[in-house]
Amino acid sequence: MRISVHRGFLAGLLILLALALSGGALAALALGISPRLQLLSTRTVQAASFVHLGLVGWIGGMLTIVLAARLVRRPGLAALALPLALGALWQATWIVPYYTTNTVAHRTPLTVATINVQDGRADLDGLTAQLQTADVIVIVEHTDAARERLADRGLTESHPHAVHVGNGVGGTSIYSRLPLEDLGAGPTVFGSPVVRLDHPDGPLTLIAAHPVNPMGGAELWAEDAAALRAVILAHADGPVVVAGDLNAIDRHATMRPLLTTDGFRSTADLTGAGFPRTWPTREHGPFPVLGIDYVLVNAPLTAVSHRTFTVTGTDHVGIIAQVALRA
Known part of the structure; x- marks a missing residue:
């Protein structure tokens, strides 16, 4: 029982981390798509310099969700990684041409x-x-x-x-x-x-x-x-x-x-x-x-x-x- 509680608590932390990572990745995606959003202020222009790092957020979020699903032995939870995978694929299209x-x-x-x-x-x-x-x-x-x-x-x-x-x-x-x-x-x-x-x-x-x-x-x-x-x-x-x-x-x-x-x-x-x-x-x-x-x-x-x-x-x-x- 204690092990299960510990796993559930850790899985919850991982889900929160996944939300934070995917939230940052979503913001990066939005900045990378919208010139108008970039030009709202000097800070948004500067933030847009790092939009390619959003790919790290998408992938990190996916991995933490999959790990959380394994910890609590609920494979269905891993389905939450699907929208993050789509976000990662979208941002990957910005980088693939360079290769x-x-x-x-x-x-x-x-x-x-x-x-x-x-x-x-x-x-x-x-x-x-x-x-x-x-x-x-x-x-x-x-x-x-x-x-x-x-x-x-x-x-x-x-x-x-x-x-x-x-x-x-x-x-x-x-x-x-x-x-x-x-x-x-x-x-x-x-x-x-x-x-x-x-x-x-x-x-x-x-x-x-x-x-x-x-x-x-x-x-x-x-x-x-x-x-x-x-x-x-x-x-x-x-x-x-x-x-x-x-x-x-x-x-x-x-x-x-x-x-x-x-x-x-x-x-x-x-x-x-x-x-x-x-x-x-x-x-x-x-x-x-x-x-x-x-x-x-x-x-x-x-x-x-x-x-x-x-x-x-x-x-x-x-x-x-x-x-x-x-x-």
């Missing part, structure tokens, strides 16, 4: 690298070594001092064509082996330099992106992202590459129009490289949690490869991706 390759026949690849160097704090020796294979490099939160030190390390010799905007947190640079035409900078808070690259297979437009993060308020975050989107769409009649720190995950209200209506895809998605996590680095946290750095391409382009890299001194993981015009 499915979608590359197609293509022409000559262009290697694009991007990294946020955290106000110029990144180890520039390590960074220079990582960037040797890149044809085009986008660096955000770049400083004048870091630009000078990279020049001393030979980056301006290997990548002689460059465009620079701003300094510090608002600093962005594009370095290129290929000749480029400076098309100006978009009217975003930090400036969004736009260049046309003279690629052998035809000209490509590259946009270096670094809209503001939501810490300054949901309204400013959404407005700056909208300004960046307008810059992108102004050039989307041809092949476009967008690279940088977009300060939003793929389910955020600011990213979903680009990834759905506007037809852009991330190189991580196209190559099946796995679910992207680029912030914060292990140096600044237990492990990367959020995928907020991207290389994006529109329909005339595809991705050939995608990999990440780390250097000390910055809280962002860098990306090196090969993109190419479709054959």
Whole structure:
């Protein structure tokens, strides 16, 4: 009798835990679906950064319900896990594409690298070594001092064509082996330099992106992202590459129009490289949690490869991706 009571009490606790986990997962699902809900406040925008963790809630809730059913020897209780399984399947559809390759026949690849160097704090020796294979490099939160030190390390010799905007947190640079035409900078808070690259297979437009993060308020975050989107769409009649720190995950209200209506895809998605996590680095946290750095391409382009890299001194993981015009 005592064992039965203990089992019943423990099963009750497990059911309460399952309710808590599934409640959190349901909130994550709602935030991931509804841009309007995200934009209610700065807190809801920030909470939406973690919606993919809802999958953990669904699975954890399922397991605790099944365990509770086993403890009290009532198999029918396990049926309560069914709606949680449906929630888990729904959220899994957000992640599965990152493990499915979608590359197609293509022409000559262009290697694009991007990294946020955290106000110029990144180890520039390590960074220079990582960037040797890149044809085009986008660096955000770049400083004048870091630009000078990279020049001393030979980056301006290997990548002689460059465009620079701003300094510090608002600093962005594009370095290129290929000749480029400076098309100006978009009217975003930090400036969004736009260049046309003279690629052998035809000209490509590259946009270096670094809209503001939501810490300054949901309204400013959404407005700056909208300004960046307008810059992108102004050039989307041809092949476009967008690279940088977009300060939003793929389910955020600011990213979903680009990834759905506007037809852009991330190189991580196209190559099946796995679910992207680029912030914060292990140096600044237990492990990367959020995928907020991207290389994006529109329909005339595809991705050939995608990999990440780390250097000390910055809280962002860098990306090196090969993109190419479709054959």
